[in-house]
Amino acid sequence: MSSPISLDVRISKRFAARHHQFSLDVQFSAPAGVTVLFGPSGSGKTTILECIAGLLTPDSGRIALNENSKQSVLFDSQSRVNLPANTRNLGYVFQTLALFPHLTVEENVGYGLSRLPSHERTGQVDAILESFHIPHLSRQRPDRISGGERQRVALARSLVTRPRALLLDEPLSALDYETKSKIIADLRAMTRVHRIPVIYVTHALDEVFALGERVITLEKGSIVKQGSPSEVLATEREQLIRELQGANI
Amino acid sequence: MNWQAVALTAKLASLVSLILLVLGLPLAYWIAYSRWRWKFLVEAVVALPLVLPPTVLGFYVLVAIGAQSPIGRWYQHWTGHSFAFSFQGLLIASVLYSLPFAVQPFAVAFAQVDRNLLAASSVLGSSRTQTFFRIIMPLSLTGILAGVILSFAHTVGEFGVVLMVGGNIPGVTQTISIDIYDRVQDLDYAAANQTALLLLAFSFIVLSVVYAANRQLWRGWLSK
Known part of the structure; x- marks a missing residue:
């Protein structure tokens, strides 16, 4: 089975309400395997997923799947391509x-x-x-x-x-530790079988280290860092270990 | 009991409910999901029969379909009959008069469907029409049922519009509410009471069914 090698995302989107403005400007490439989007609430993680899925339209940019030498454009503001969500063939697990x-x-x-x-x-x-x-x-x-x-x-x-790519929006946030661990094991097994780009949104550090092959940290709609979890979140990792040791787990 | 009026009323109310089901579902869908900034104007037009005196609505329908109007002349040309004071004219007026009683419960039910379910359906490959029939409709059954029942009951009880547009022609436009009025005019209170009791019992049963539906009793039964 030929699989997409990467999902390339370059998007800008602005929201303006009466007392609040938010602007998203991101560019990244997600190869086959799990890429974690990590950041606090309101950093734009879900907005990115919704733009990729076709549930929201970016103001500008390009979203494309590269499958071997073939490229499938899902959205391109320049050439006015915007495939409807029901024809993109992506998987999406909603937070709810x-x-x-x-x-x-x-x-x-x-x-x-x-x-x-x-x-x-x-x-x-x-x-x-x-x-x-x-x-x-x-x-x-x-x-x-x-x-x-x-x-x-x-x-x-x-x-x-x-699906050609899988989008997971904080799918484990409501689960207890034991159930979460079992599903993470299932997810790891699944990503070994289905070699597709998986974008996994979370604000839980333990999930990043359990799942992520790559992590992109976001803040206020912009990418702060990207790389392997141990590189990008070294400080946070040490803090997590201290917390776990303190909790005697 | 004037069974001819009962049968005519049942026929009129059934047709009104059916027409409002067909026309009301897409209109309610649009009201529930459209982001058009002037949508409130359409909502106000749909709700007008709730506040307008039936005589006002009836008067304008009469003007619109009367013998002097383009629609009235066109109808007369093709059928040889007058549109006003006919069953068809009464049907049009009743559909307009009961419009909010169907559309509002439909729209409220549609708006209550979780938007994430619609997004999930779309991501899984369904078009908007498929999502409507596979997700929105089944999850709005109680609202749709309430709208159909209320429009039926409202048509059964209408008086002013019938009198204005339909007149009082036995077997053609004489409904039970007009029949009660006739009996009272003739001082035949016993006959009027019989028909009025029938309407009272019917209205009570209908409202009980609607409230039961709103409490989602039906959903529980349907899922068994």
Whole structure:
């Protein structure tokens, strides 16, 4: 299977409200594997994901997927390209997960496969539920399952369509430490199999070190640093270790 | 009991509800999701029948479809009948009169659907139309049900508009509320009471169903 090598992002977006102004100006390239966008609330992490997904339109810039020698432009303000979100073929896990409450787990996961014949769709849904260890939940509705299980359903739903890149918006923020660790292990296994760019948004330092191959730190809509987590967040890492030692974990 | 008036009223209310379901859903969708800065003007027009005296609405509909109007002349030319004081004319007036009773519950229900669900549907490859039918409609069932029932009930109870646009032609435009008025004019209070009791019971049942729907009893039952 040929996979996109990188997701190139160069975007500017301005928001102006009566008492508040925000401007986002970022440029980065995310190769296959996990790239973490790290920063405090309001630094523009989710806005970047929404622009990549096509849910928000940047004021200017370019977003493109480079697959081997082929380039697929998702957005380009100069050539006026702006693919609608439903044709970009990207996976997106929302902070709230956004599972459809009226559909069962298998209907949620199969939602993006509606163009496939029923037997093919069922086969793919069963396979991905199996790989996320949740085949027994297929007939449950989202309100009947635990937070960690909902998380797995959301991940399975976003991956079953074989997206060209995966966008994860603080997907583990509401989970306890143990569940989080298990899902991080699943995510690491998943990124080994699906070699696609994964953009992972978080403001939790432990997630950065557990998952990130690369990290981009953001502040007030601009990139502050980028590189490996140990380089970029050396000071923060030492602080985290001190905190963990203090907590006797 | 004037069963002819009961049947005519049921036919009128059913058609009004059906037409408002077809026209009201896209209009409510637009009201719920449009970011047009002048949208409030459309919302005000839709809500007008809530505050306008029925005679005012009826008068303008009568002027618009009367024999002297372009629409009235066109209708007369093609059908050989007058548009005013016909069942079709009454139907148009009733649709306008009950418009907010359908559109407002629809729009409120649509606006309550979590925007992240719509975004998720879109990212998963669904067009806006597919998202409407697969996500918005099923999650707005109680609001849609309330809108359909309220527009039906409101049409059953209308009086001023019917009198202005339809007159009082038995079998054509004579609805039960006009029949009650007729009976009272004839001092036949027993017959008027019979029909009035029927309307009272019907209205109570309808409102109970709407409140039950708002408490999402239906959603619980439907999901079983």
